[in-house]
Amino acid sequence: MSNVVPLPDLAPLRDWFSSYCDSFRTSDLELQRNFDLKQEHTRNVCRDALLIAQGMGPRFEMLAEVAALCHDLGRFPQFRDYHTFKDSESLNHAHLSAQVMKQHHVLDFLPAEERGCIEVAVRMHNAFLVPEAIPAVTANLLRLLRDADKLDIWRVFIEYFNTPEAERASGAGLGFxxxxxxxxxxxxxxxxxxxxxxxxxxxxxxxxxxxxxxxxxxxxxxxxxxxxxxxxxxxxxxxxxxxxxxxxxxxxxxxxxxxxxxxxxx
Structure with missing residues (x-):
């Protein structure tokens, strides 16, 4: 008998993410533009996480996609409640993302060890530096998530400056x-x-x-x-x-x- 744990189907998680984004839908164009920005950003971070994770094994690639899909869940309530993506003027969006994951039980399909690994990666993805003394797989996942996040934040920021001011997602400039x-x-x-x-x-x-x-x-x-x-x-x-x-x-x-x-x- 093989001890290989079959890879979970992530389609239900991707569908849940879409419905989560839809739950913030609003007729306020300014708000919606910022929600759309974060939904697109998350999809791109998922894509880039998988590009970076290529060759690291199917299980790790799966964890990379799950962490990427969940990393900015807190951005939606953050912008709805505070109208800013600046954590210092609202709350820590990464900690909030980890809370949303737990509230909605989105990781229940994974073994406890992998859940813990993703929770740390999501909670710490915006820290100034990767903390020491965390397990190797968790550290690798956190580093990968930070890389993928940066890749798409660069795209968001560059597009922000190449978009007419009236059409920009206001939150992207953090109010500077x-x-x-x-x-x-x-x-x-x-x-x-x-x-x-x-x-x-x-x-x-x-x-x-x-x-x-x-x-x-x-x-x-x-x-x-x-x-x-x-x-x-x-x-x-x-x-x-x-x-x-x-x-x-x-x-x-x-x-x-x-x-x-x-x-x-x-």
Missing amino acids: PDLPGCSAEPLAAVSAGRMVQLSALKSLNDFKLLQVSWIYDINYPATLRLIRERSVLEHFRAILPQDREVLDVLAQVGGYLEEKLRESAH
């Missing part, structure tokens, strides 16, 4: 003012090879630099390849100020990306 230039603190962090802290931001341009700095926090070679394939840095270069110091840090991050790609190829 559109000021000229970039602040010294985010520039210094990127220049030092560090991720930018949200507390250091004063403007939308600073927020763009924070997103560029995420490249220092990428975990999987497949993600690095997708960053290059999708011209993420080039898109940010086009929407950032053309100041010498900004161009210098972008060149530095580009060099870091190429070095990591070379390392992963060996």
Whole structure:
């Protein structure tokens, strides 16, 4: 007798997610645009999670899709109740996502160990750094979810700036003012090879630099390849100020990306 546990059919979970999104439907166009943004984002994170997880085994790929599908469940009640995606002005959307998962029993079809693994990944996906001392499979899943999430947040943010203001999903900019230039603190962090802290931001341009700095926090070679394939840095270069110091840090991050790609190829 084989001890291999058959893979669960995820169709019921995907259907549940669609009906969950539908439960927030509203005639308020402003609200609905932000809900639609998060529904599309979740579907893209699922797609990217599976791209990154290729070759890691069918069971892990299944866990990656489940974690991706659940990671932003809290965004819907967050925006409905607070009209912002800024956690510091509302609540921690990742913790809320984990609560929604439990309330709706969406992981009941999985063994307890795998449920726990997904719960940690969802709850911690927005932490500044991956916590130490968590089991290897949980850490791998969390790192993969963070990579897939970043890949699509970059798309959302770049599209936001290429969309007429009247048609933008208002929540995507987190309410930062559109000021000229970039602040010294985010520039210094990127220049030092560090991720930018949200507390250091004063403007939308600073927020763009924070997103560029995420490249220092990428975990999987497949993600690095997708960053290059999708011209993420080039898109940010086009929407950032053309100041010498900004161009210098972008060149530095580009060099870091190429070095990591070379390392992963060996």
